[in-house]
Amino acid sequence: MTQHSRKQPLAMGFIALLVVTLHQSFAATDAPPTVTPPAPPARPERGSYNVTNGNGTTCLMAQMGLQLNVSINSATMINATVIKTLWILNLQPNLTRSSGSCDSESATLWLSTDENKTNLTFLFSMNATSSKFYLSGVSLNATRPDTQVSESNHSLDYLRGTLGRSYMCREEQTLAVTSDFSVNTFQLQVQPFNLTGDQFGTAEECQLDEDDMLIPIIVGGALAVLVLVVLVAYLIGRKRSHAGYQTI
Ligand SMILES: *[C@@H]1O[C@H](CO)[C@@H](O)[C@H](O)[C@H]1NC(C)=O
Ligand SMILES: *[C@@H]1O[C@H](CO)[C@@H](O)[C@H](O)[C@H]1NC(C)=O
Ligand SMILES: *[C@@H]1O[C@H](CO)[C@@H](O)[C@H](O)[C@H]1NC(C)=O
Ligand SMILES: *[C@@H]1O[C@H](CO)[C@@H](O)[C@H](O)[C@H]1NC(C)=O
Ligand SMILES: *[C@@H]1O[C@H](CO)[C@@H](O)[C@H](O)[C@H]1NC(C)=O
Ligand SMILES: *[C@@H]1O[C@H](CO)[C@@H](O)[C@H](O)[C@H]1NC(C)=O
């Protein structure tokens, strides 16, 4: 009996130690940074944008929240040095018109907002050899009170997916277009080719989402190890105490 009651606190102490070390290792990664960054802009609302071709079939479907990040040269200069200011624009789905066009090897999604003062296009291309589609170009034209913005790049390779499937990324993703312009996407799902019956094909998830799913797996694994350790400790304790009774 004395053996039994001495073993239990020991096992409990061991578990407590494990829990504390586990907690500390997690708390360390969650520790707040010493410098608090400025509050991030609000998350854009998720919009649904479709492109229909001449005979009424949907040829491109996209669902995403869009945030434009443009670095603009403001009119004010300090000592002949151009001052850049950041222009962050969340596209509001109910104020954004979408259209576009599709042909056999490319598909264009055209978005317009701000009473035609901001136009944005996404150009998707396909590589029939590798059976892949990808975002190959992004173009932005915007009229602002102080300036005219025109940024484009047609040698991009983003959102790569397999033909017949859709590309999906729940996490925020930053697509750098030029040195002064990037697009942040949120909860994105897109399919520019091979749509059947206005439905997305099987979704292919981006790496960011897969990394995200690793965290619960790691936590689950750690918990499983903990349970195993506790179980083994308990069994060893029980075996010893049983042995103790038998010798009496
Ligand atoms: C009409 O749709 C079919 C597929 O459903 C396509 O093969 C054909 O090219 C389309 N025609 C036009 C004019 O868009
Ligand atoms: C916008 O881009 C700049 C760099 O060009 C970056 O420092 C900033 O964090 C970005 N902001 C957002 C909200 O993406
Ligand atoms: C602008 O130039 C003046 C005189 O050359 C200098 O005193 C000042 O520090 C400069 N300001 C900045 C922000 O560079
Ligand atoms: C657009 O959506 C926003 C937020 O959902 C809402 O506040 C606004 O009234 C809507 N505007 C129009 C024109 O529907
Ligand atoms: C924006 O452009 C479209 C297409 O050219 C046109 O139909 C629409 O009337 C324009 N809207 C405004 C507010 O200028
Ligand atoms: C922006 O303007 C350029 C030059 O006029 C044009 O080639 C491009 O298609 C425009 N992009 C958008 C999104 O309207």
Ligand SMILES: *[C@@H]1O[C@H](CO)[C@@H](O)[C@H](O)[C@H]1NC(C)=O
């Ligand atoms: C298409 O894919 C093939 C095979 O992966 C590759 O060799 C080729 O360079 C790709 N073409 C383009 C235009 O990306």
Ligand SMILES: *[C@@H]1O[C@H](CO)[C@@H](O)[C@H](O)[C@H]1NC(C)=O
């Ligand atoms: C956006 O597109 C519309 C329709 O084609 C056009 O009237 C308008 O001038 C464009 N805006 C900019 C900033 O290029």
Ligand SMILES: *[C@@H]1O[C@H](CO)[C@@H](O)[C@H](O)[C@H]1NC(C)=O
């Ligand atoms: C996708 O559509 C193209 C024609 O637009 C066709 O050649 C190709 O075989 C289709 N691929 C799949 C995987 O459905």
Ligand SMILES: *[C@@H]1O[C@H](CO)[C@@H](O)[C@H](O)[C@H]1NC(C)=O
């Ligand atoms: C266009 O994008 C490619 C690939 O991201 C990059 O290497 C290139 O510098 C970009 N071009 C411009 C003008 O920003």
Ligand SMILES: *[C@@H]1O[C@H](CO)[C@@H](O)[C@H](O)[C@H]1NC(C)=O
């Ligand atoms: C695009 O198509 C999907 C599937 O048919 C539909 O659920 C969605 O409402 C459409 N979006 C728009 C803006 O028409």
